[in-house]
Amino acid sequence: MAAPLKLGVAGLGTVGAALVALVTRQRGELAARCGRAIEIVAVSARARGKERGLDLTKLQWFADPVALARSPDIDVLVELIGGAGDPARAAVAAALAAGKSVVTANKALLAAHGVKLAALAESKGVALNFEAAAAAAIPIVKTLRDGLAGNRVARLYGILNGTCNYILTKMEQERMPFAECLAEAQRLGYAEADPTFDVEGHDTAQKLAILASLAFGTKVDESAIYVEGISSIQSADLSAADELGYRVKLLGVAVRTGKGIEQRVHPTMVRKDAAIAQVMGVTNAITIDAEGLNPLTLVGPGAGGPATASAVLSDIADIARGLKVAPFGRPTARLAAVRKAPMQRHEGGYYIRLMARDRPGTAATIAKRLAEQDISLESIVQRHDPGEPAVNGKGRPVPVILITYATTEDAVRKALAAVGRDRVISGRPQVIRIEKN
Amino acid sequence: MAAPLKLGVAGLGTVGAALVALVTRQRGELAARCGRAIEIVAVSARARGKERGLDLTKLQWFADPVALARSPDIDVLVELIGGAGDPARAAVAAALAAGKSVVTANKALLAAHGVKLAALAESKGVALNFEAAAAAAIPIVKTLRDGLAGNRVARLYGILNGTCNYILTKMEQERMPFAECLAEAQRLGYAEADPTFDVEGHDTAQKLAILASLAFGTKVDESAIYVEGISSIQSADLSAADELGYRVKLLGVAVRTGKGIEQRVHPTMVRKDAAIAQVMGVTNAITIDAEGLNPLTLVGPGAGGPATASAVLSDIADIARGLKVAPFGRPTARLAAVRKAPMQRHEGGYYIRLMARDRPGTAATIAKRLAEQDISLESIVQRHDPGEPAVNGKGRPVPVILITYATTEDAVRKALAAVGRDRVISGRPQVIRIEKN
Numbered sequence: 001m002a003a004p005l006k007l008g009v010a011g012l013g014t015v016g017a018a019l020v021a022l023v024t025r026q027r028g029e030l031a032a033r034c035g036r037a038i039e040i041v042a043v044s045a046r047a048r049g050k051e052r053g054l055d056l057t058k059l060q061w062f063a064d065p066v067a068l069a070r071s072p073d074i075d076v077l078v079e080l081i082g083g084a085g086d087p088a089r090a091a092v093a094a095a096l097a098a099g100k101s102v103v104t105a106n107k108a109l110l111a112a113h114g115v116k117l118a119a120l121a122e123s124k125g126v127a128l129n130f131e132a133a134a135a136a137a138i139p140i141v142k143t144l145r146d147g148l149a150g151n152r153v154a155r156l157y158g159i160l161n162g163t164c165n166y167i168l169t170k171m172e173q174e175r176m177p178f179a180e181c182l183a184e185a186q187r188l189g190y191a192e193a194d195p196t197f198d199v200e201g202h203d204t205a206q207k208l209a210i211l212a213s214l215a216f217g218t219k220v221d222e223s224a225i226y227v228e229g230i231s232s233i234q235s236a237d238l239s240a241a242d243e244l245g246y247r248v249k250l251l252g253v254a255v256r257t258g259k260g261i262e263q264r265v266h267p268t269m270v271r272k273d274a275a276i277a278q279v280m281g282v283t284n285a286i287t288i289d290a291e292g293l294n295p296l297t298l299v300g301p302g303a304g305g306p307a308t309a310s311a312v313l314s315d316i317a318d319i320a321r322g323l324k325v326a327p328f329g330r331p332t333a334r335l336a337a338v339r340k341a342p343m344q345r346h347e348g349g350y351y352i353r354l355m356a357r358d359r360p361g362t363a364a365t366i367a368k369r370l371a372e373q374d375i376s377l378e379s380i381v382q383r384h385d386p387g388e389p390a391v392n393g394k395g396r397p398v399p400v401i402l403i404t405y406a407t408t409e410d411a412v413r414k415a416l417a418a419v420g421r422d423r424v425i426s427g428r429p430q431v432i433r434i435e436k437n
Numbered sequence: 438m439a440a441p442l443k444l445g446v447a448g449l450g451t452v453g454a455a456l457v458a459l460v461t462r463q464r465g466e467l468a469a470r471c472g473r474a475i476e477i478v479a480v481s482a483r484a485r486g487k488e489r490g491l492d493l494t495k496l497q498w499f500a501d502p503v504a505l506a507r508s509p510d511i512d513v514l515v516e517l518i519g520g521a522g523d524p525a526r527a528a529v530a531a532a533l534a535a536g537k538s539v540v541t542a543n544k545a546l547l548a549a550h551g552v553k554l555a556a557l558a559e560s561k562g563v564a565l566n567f568e569a570a571a572a573a574a575i576p577i578v579k580t581l582r583d584g585l586a587g588n589r590v591a592r593l594y595g596i597l598n599g600t601c602n603y604i605l606t607k608m609e610q611e612r613m614p615f616a617e618c619l620a621e622a623q624r625l626g627y628a629e630a631d632p633t634f635d636v637e638g639h640d641t642a643q644k645l646a647i648l649a650s651l652a653f654g655t656k657v658d659e660s661a662i663y664v665e666g667i668s669s670i671q672s673a674d675l676s677a678a679d680e681l682g683y684r685v686k687l688l689g690v691a692v693r694t695g696k697g698i699e700q701r702v703h704p705t706m707v708r709k710d711a712a713i714a715q716v717m718g719v720t721n722a723i724t725i726d727a728e729g730l731n732p733l734t735l736v737g738p739g740a741g742g743p744a745t746a747s748a749v750l751s752d753i754a755d756i757a758r759g760l761k762v763a764p765f766g767r768p769t770a771r772l773a774a775v776r777k778a779p780m781q782r783h784e785g786g787y788y789i790r791l792m793a794r795d796r797p798g799t800a801a802t803i804a805k806r807l808a809e810q811d812i813s814l815e816s817i818v819q820r821h822d823p824g825e826p827a828v829n830g831k832g833r834p835v836p837v838i839l840i841t842y843a844t845t846e847d848a849v850r851k852a853l854a855a856v857g858r859d860r861v862i863s864g865r866p867q868v869i870r871i872e873k874n
Contacts, residue, residue: 022729026587032654032771033586131584137730139576139584146583146760147568147576149470150463150750217469275736278715283731292459293574293744294720296737299712306729313587323583323760334469 004037005320006073010065010091011080012045015105015132017052018305019078019312026313034320044068069095076319078312079104084112096120096128101324103315105132105308111206114213114220115335118327128327129315134207135160135284137307138300139314144214144288145329151290153215157253157268157435160207162282162303163191163198164230164250168267169280172238172247178231190282200229201250201265208252211286212263213328215254218338220328225252226343228266237353237430240401241269244379246351247277251435260339262346267432269351274437275299287437295437344410349378349434352404352412354419355397355426356382362424366400369418373411378403397426403434441474442757443510447502447528448517449482452542452569454489455742456515456749463750471757481505506532513756515749516541521549533557533565538761540752542569542745548643551650551657552772555764565764566752571644572597572721574744575737576751581651581725582766588727590652594690594705594872597644599719599740600628600635601667601687605704606717609675609684615668627719637666638687638702645689648723649700650765652691655775657765662689663780665703674790674867677838678706681816683788684714688872697776699783704869706788711874712736724874732874781847786815786871789841789849791856792834792863793819799861803837806855810848815840834863840871 007023009016023030023040031037042060044067062068069077069091077095079102081088088109095102096117104110110117110133121128131141135158144153159165163185170181182199185191197203209222230250241248246269255262270277275297279285284302287295301307318324328335356362363382370377382400404412416429444460446453460467460477468474479497481504499505506514506528514532516539518525525546532539533554541547547554547570558565568578572595581590596602600622607618619636622628634640646659667687678685683706692699707714712734716722721739724732738744755761765772793799800819807814819837841849853866 022587026589029589029654030587033767035768137727137733139580139733142579142584143576146755147579147751148747149754150459150467151747152463152466217466275715278712290574290747293747294738296574296576296735298733298735300733301731307731310585310588310727310730314584317586318583321762323762325758325760330470331472 002036004039005316006039006041006075007078007316008042008044008068008071008074008076009040009078009080010044010068011082012043012052013080014305015308015312016045016080017054018309019080020054022306022309022313030317034317036320038316038320042068042071042074065091066094069100070098074100076101076103076316078316079106080312082106082108084108089113092117093120096124096126099124099126101127101129101319103129103312103319105130105312107133107206107210111209111220111222114210114328115332119332121327122332127319127324129318130210130327131315132308132311134210135286135302136304137310138284138286138298138302139311140211140286140298141214143298144211145325148288148290149329151293153256153288153290155253155255155289156211156215156286157251157276158211158286159249159276159279159284160204160252160286160302161198161250162284163195164204165279165284166190166282167199168230168233168238168248168250171233171235172242175235175239177235178233199231201227204250204252204265208254208263208265211252212254212261213335215288216256216261217330217335218261219335221338224263224338224340226264226266230267232430233267234430236399237432240353241351244403245272246270246434247272248432249276253435257341259345260341262341264343264346269432269434271437276437344408344413346409346433347406348436349406350404350412351432351434352402352416353430354400354402356400357424357426358396358398363400365422365424366419369415369422372418373407373415375407375411375415376405378405439473441476442753443476443478443512444515444753445479445481445505445508445511445513446477446515446517447481447505448519449480449489450517451742452745452749453482453517454491455746456517457491459743459746459750467754471754473757475753475757479505479508479511502528503531506537507535511537513538513540513753515753516543517749519543519545521545526550529554530557533561533563536561536563538564538756540566540749540756542567542749544570544643544647548646548657548659551647551765552769556769558764559769564756564761566755567647567764568752569745569748571647572723572739573741574747575721575723575735575739576748577648577723577735578651580735581648582762585725585727586766588730590693590725590727592690592692592726593648593652593723594688594713595648595723596686596713596716596721597641597689597723597739598635598687599721600632601641602716602721603627603719604636605667605670605675605685605687608670608672609679612672612676614672615670636668638664641687641689641702645691645700645702648689649691649698650772652725653693653698654767654772655698656772658775661698661700661775661777663701663703667704669867670704671867673836674869677790678788681840682709683707683871684709685869686713690872694778696782697778699778701780701783706869706871708874713874781845781850783846783870784843785873786843787841787849788869788871789839789853790867791837793837794861794863795833795835800837802859802861803856806852806859809855810844810852812844812848812852813842815842
């Protein structure tokens with residue numbers, strides 16, 4: 001049997017601790033599969049004395065993860081520090097520069113510096129593996145990189161953030177408002193104290209940037225992504241969606257269009273019969289449409305210590321078995337710059353909810369503005385809430401829900417701006433894009 | 438760029454033709470991903486002159502697939518002939534013996550001779566890849582072999598046969614009997630003229646044998662699988678399942694138990710909220726429960742030319758990129774013999790539908806026989822069909838539907854044998870196992 005593969009683990013948070021436990025528990029299995037033992041020999045973390053439920057006494061300790069990365073005692077750096085900046089970035093770069101393979105779960109780092117780091121790995125002939133960086137235990141990186149190596153991907157879309165999906169599920173199932181569901185998610189540890197990064201879609205965008213690169217052979221480019229979060233979603237939208245046969249999910253979507261690659265993150269109406277619409281709670285899922293194939297959907301745990309450690313360990317096992325693939329599936333020189341399809345030219349159906357002032361001519365005005373932009377309507381529902389009393393002899397604003405046939409983002413924005421100028425609505429219109437399945 | 442990878446394709450049916458088309462269409466993409474061109478240089482099929490919509494004039498033609506396998510002009514044999522015997526077996530063995538890697542979609546061959554062929558590949562240091570042999574475009578082989586390399590799988594279960602799932606979906610949605618749905622499937626080309634292999638569960642069993650080996654590190658052993666098909670399923674069972682919150686699916690299930698590995702193929706009641714219960718029509722799906730992880734479910738096209746060719750091509754791309762993994766995820770010497778858990782000791786809940794003779798004491802007799810075997814009932818429903826006229830002053834047999842709590846196969850069989858001897862039922866009892874999710 002070959003010499004053991006020696007790992008240095010930088011970062012001992014939830015994932016690091018789960019990884020140490022998993023490597024220990026699976027020692028025999030891993031050796032059988034890989035033809036060599038896998039051993040953690042050194043670690044680095046901020047606080048040495050912290051209680052983690054792990055026996056670290058036999059491991060070398062490094063206060064500085066960069067020193068760990070350069071240590072001649074390790075073959076592979078496992079970077080679980082997180083964040084796009086140092087020390088994560090410096091440690092990964094140092095390991096690659098020293099000719100060591102790197103396994104990382106760091107989506108922020110890859111979204112910001114993925115191509116540069118991949119080029120460095122390539123020049124040194126080592127691996128840079130990151131299955132855990134998007135959707136944790138769902139093998140989506142390997143599926144795009146290896147499983148669909150012979151296919152041309154037309155579109156991928158996914159639920160890539162468990163926090164948002166938990167909140168939307170709760171809002172839908174218990175008819176609770178966003179703020180309450182967020183608070184509940186925080187109580188359960190599904191959402192951070194500052195939830196902005198998750199609920200405003202940035203976490204999803206970083207993962208989407210990585211997946212789009214793998215799917216389309218383009219350079220990772222987070223800045224090419226249009227991002228909109230879920231904080232504006234109201235229970236009324238979820239009820240309306242339900243009645244219309246849809247569910248609302250925060251999706252990351254990347255599509256090959258005639259105008260380039262469209263990448264966007266936003267609340268999305270998906271038909272209830274879509275595989276992705278069935279995905280509830282913190283679970284993640286990704287659907288891939290490859291040309292000439294029916295869709296492929298992967299559903300599973302997208303976050304958490306054990307799920308992330310599982311993906312990290314699969315990457316480590318690949319290295320132990322001598323497998324090495326270009327990090328983004330092809331040499332970095334072959335990765336194209338993203339030809340960004342502008343969001344204004346996005347085409348699709350739209351759900352629009354307006355609060356119309358209850359006076360004669362309002363519906364006609366709205367319909368006229370939409371018609372001016374060549375927007376055709378699949379349905380329009382205007383409903384007086386029977387329980388709602390009239391105010392000062394006049395009715396309160398009445399919700400009007402419109403579903404359009406395929407149109408463009410630009411047309412919708414222009415039409416709604418005109419409706420706004422007409423002063424026939426109250427508040428901002430709610431707009432949710434519909435994704436076909 | 439390295440020299441092109443030269444393929445010999447044996448078998449030009451639906452899959453072979455789709456592969457030739459895909460390799461041609463994806464030529465540029467493949468070269469970019471793999472760092473070398475992939476070229477089909479030679480083919481073999483039964484009828485040379487047959488119209489396939491392909492230009493074969495530039496390819497070497499071999500009447501004998503074994504001669505193709507041995508040809509010094511090819512690097513890789515792609516075996517798409519099918520069947521466990523010759524010429525498929527001889528061609529694969531000849532290619533491996535000649536030091537050529539093999540890609541095959543042949544489940545029957547692998548279920549029967551997988552371990553021997555893997556050992557031969559190993560001794561020659563070449564690849565034997567078979568992503569397409571189970572569930573076509575769903576990357577389940579790579580997921581079990583590579584994606585979950587660091588995890589201990591506790592259970593996997595899947596819809597592995599599109600024909601059966603199509604029939605069960607149709608029976609459920611249109612309340613049509615089995616025979617009619619089968620005929621419809623045949624009309625649409627989803628079922629063979631002789632449907633036995635599909636509807637009696639043998640196709641599912643072959644795929645399950647391969648997946649269980651990858652999941653549990655055991656030798657492929659189709660004979661260890663308990664197999665039951667769907668031809669006994671009646672519309673009444675699907676309606677009852679629906680009312681009870683279940684759906685009926687033909688599943689292949691492999692579970693690690695204290696008594697060994699339990700492998701079985703049979704109609705199964707799954708709760709409607711299970712991911713796998715949502716899978717309709719010819720679509721396939723597999724759920725994997727790994728220890729410490731929430732379930733992972735892969736859903737996608739499990740058959741057909743393009744889907745199978747996609748998986749075959751991903752295996753070819755792995756070879757072109759120099760990736761080589763032991764065929765069953767570990768050296769054949771490390772594959773354990775299956776310790777077969779006997780079906781009689783299977784534990785789980787059961788759905789039982791009896792046609793009880795309509796006379797006093799019948800329910801009491803049935804309840805007594807179940808109690809004698811320590812079987813507890815979760816529910817019991819006995820229903821007179823209001824539209825059913827009485828016959829000769831006596832009622833016709835009445836359906837009684839029982840749902841048991843977890844019990845054993847042995848207890849259920851003994852109880853039903855006793856009920857049979859009591860002559861209180863008419864016809865054979867219907868028994869469907871319940872799978873927890």
